[in-house]
Amino acid sequence: MDSTMMDAMSKDMMSMPGMDTMDMSVLQACMDACSACEQACTVCSTQMMSCAPACMNCADMCNTMMRAMMRMQGMTPATMMSMLDACIAMCQLCMDECMEHADHSEVCKMCAQACKACMDACMDVRSMIMKAA
Numbered sequence: 001m002d003s004t005m006m007d008a009m010s011k012d013m014m015s016m017p018g019m020d021t022m023d024m025s026v027l028q029a030c031m032d033a034c035s036a037c038e039q040a041c042t043v044c045s046t047q048m049m050s051c052a053p054a055c056m057n058c059a060d061m062c063n064t065m066m067r068a069m070m071r072m073q074g075m076t077p078a079t080m081m082s083m084l085d086a087c088i089a090m091c092q093l094c095m096d097e098c099m100e101h102a103d104h105s106e107v108c109k110m111c112a113q114a115c116k117a118c119m120d121a122c123m124d125v126r127s128m129i130m131k132a133a
Helices: 003-014 024-045 052-070 077-099 106-132
Strands: none
Touching: 024 052, 024 077, 024 106, 052 077, 052 106, 077 106
């Protein structure tokens, strides 16, 4: 995301109660991780292994999380926490499913790693919101 978009998001966020102390670089890292996870899960879902449904659902969740983070208007800390919790749970499920195939599928291994990175990034944003509250 370019700096103009990040500046606009930052200004929107500063006007929301409880969101004025958010570090935009942490949000950016989370959006990037969601995007990477969405892409990895989409590729993995084409492998036709038993993890495909989890990968498709995770891709959708990561896309939704990323879109919600870019549309900060109307976002409250409670809503953001719920969205982050859902994304973390979906990434965990997908990662666990893909790890079952990671020994014989590089795609599943890559997907599991992307899910882990996305979970970590979402947890960082979640921690930041908790500190701000």
